[in-house]
Amino acid sequence: MPHYWLMKSEPDAFSIDDLKRLNESPWDGVRNYQARNFMKTMNEGDLVFFYHSSCAPAGIVGVAKVCREAYPDHTSWDKNSAYYDAKSTPENPRWFMVDVAFVEKWSSILTLAELKQSPALDDMLLTKKGSRLSVMPITQDEWEYITTILKK
Incomplete structure (x- = not known):
């Protein structure tokens, strides 16, 4: 059973x-411990x-999928x-990345303002005040609700 992310x-x-053109790409450069x-x-x-x-x-x-699980982010070396992070080394990596593959690009953007208007998404990390994480989990209910919005 897959997990869901943003x-x-x-x-x-x-x-x-860019992801569509490449089909797959590393998701590198994440420098927040919680996101990592x-x-x-x-x-x-x-x-x-x-x-x-x-x-x-x-x-x-749009949507992507994880096609390679976490491995050391060599850009930190x-x-x-x-x-670059002087405290990260190949022997003791501090930062990691995953690879993602293109799944689909949506015909329109689902804006943050629209997401914040949905009471069903009040507990979503993205809609919380001050949330600035670049990688965050999405619950299955949030995933299904958001994909349902697109089908309307």
Whole structure:
């Protein structure tokens, strides 16, 4: 049984269209411990809402799936990378990534404002005030509710 997730990316850095073009891609550069810990629990086949952040409007734009479970994020060892972390080493990695595969791009964006208007999503991490995680779990009920909104 798959688990459900939401992963945020700024579309000018990596968009749903980039994932569609590549078909599969590492989800690297996560530098928040809670988000990293969530990624370490992901399983191959888990489903992911792809969320465009730091843009207008921000929101869910499609679906991906986890196609490789967590492994060390080598960008943390690269001194030329924006994601370099001197405290992370190949022998003792601090940061991890997963690979995701494209599933579908939606014809319209489901905005954060629309999500916040749904009482059924009041407990969703994304709709909580101050929630800024780039990777977060989604309950099966939240997943089903959101996918139902799209079918209306």
